[in-house]
Amino acid sequence: LGVTKIVEIPVVTAEIPVGPQHPALHEPLLLKVYAEGEEVVKVEVNTGYNHRGIEKLCERNTFYRDIFVVGRVCGICNAVHANCYVRALEQLLDLHPNKRAQYLRVLAMELERVHSHMLINAVMAEIVGFETLFMQIMLDRERVMKAKEILTGSRVLADYMMVGGVRRDIDEEKRQRIRELLLKLKPRVEYYRRVFEEDETIVKRLVGVGRISYGEATSHSLVGPTARGSGVKIDSRVSDKYDAYGEIPFNLVTRSEGDSWARMMVRWDEALESIEMSIYILEHLPSDGNPVPDEKRLPRRFPPGEAYTRVEAQRGELTYYLMSDGKGQNPYRVKIRTPSFNNIINSAFMYIGYSLADVPVMLTSLDPCISCMERATVIDLEKNTRYRLDLKQLAGGKL
């Protein structure tokens, strides 16, 4: 082949929309990627495709109905959402559940952490093109789902938390069955961890991709496994010791590498820690009374006041702000701040300098949960501008 003419293509910056509907993304999020050739030079994160008005819905429902509304903010982390909200209600009422209820709450949340971390690792395997591993992890994830079904009565939506305790107790037979399922699951998780450590495909796609330094993770206020993958020791379970976390032994997992691979390895190590914690809970379950409160006799009136609670959700620190005016049966305000909100919106700096093909991998390594994070934005369609309003104006309806 004799080359007769060489055409030089000038390098221009191309704007490539990744999402909101994209085969490589599992979540409705728009990443506007500006690329020079294959190299990413700028990323704009655009959200707002999954806003459902949950906070407003909470204001229009009673305190007790909201326990089930906040459980539907996100399917994967419904027990932690409900736990955070219920603990805010308990703060208002000055109620303290007994030890057994606290242990059972932690058990439900840790089972949820195991299946959430397995899910995102399976999704990561699919994104890097290792679909067999995706199928294998999802098959073993069914064991945790079964354990959760035995404990709470449903595979995904637990609806397990109630003011003053939990909604169902476990007996000796259920305890043994959950324990057996977890003991069978543990070697499988260890095996998958080894696959992520040793497999060539995964190591080549993940190691060194999307590096976040310790300083960047703290200055951009990243939370959860994303920050822990960069060596930041941040975990509400350790710092707050809410529910029974003060009595159950567990290690805070951190890694120093700061790349996508480190974040996934933090998740595997945490899943193993959670399995250990769950087995510890099942073996040391205290029996200091009935953990199930009678839902007919719970207080109907809530005193005026504010409550602010946080939990360590699977993706990081999740906070609830609850305000009661003491007049009606509805909360005056429920403010939810989810970990994905920090992790996704503040991490646009991470993509710069990497190849276009690495963008889905880096996004997946953050464990995005868009349905969790979508809150309100004000957009004027006529003038085609967007602006912020302070809360008073928004509540009064005046512009």
Place this chain on the structure above:
Amino acid sequence: VKRPRLLGLVLKNLVSKPATIQYPRVKTPVEPDFRGVQYADLGKCTGCSLCAIECPADAIKMTPIPPEYEVPKTNPRRIYPLINYGKCVFCYRCVKVCPTNAYIATNKYDIAGVSRLTSEVFSLTTLRRVGS
């Protein structure tokens, strides 16, 4: 970098049965206390409407009992909770708040079908027809 030994897994999967459950032909195994379809036992229901007030999904509507049924004297308004299972989120708040424990909880989960399913078919079977 060493490869994990997949050969054992491959051989095991060759002889083991598929993990997929052929759903409509084979039923998915669920726990006996799985949160499935729930309905009111009208022999115990007093028509107090507390479940309809507390339902987070607004799936329960208090409906008059048809005149051909014998209704116990504890239900003077002759109404019963009609649950629309299409709206229901199966949180079992109604089961837990019922003051007379009238709700019957089952683990039935296969409620998808061509017609809209409500608790009418289940609840009315708990009452006797007039004259029977």
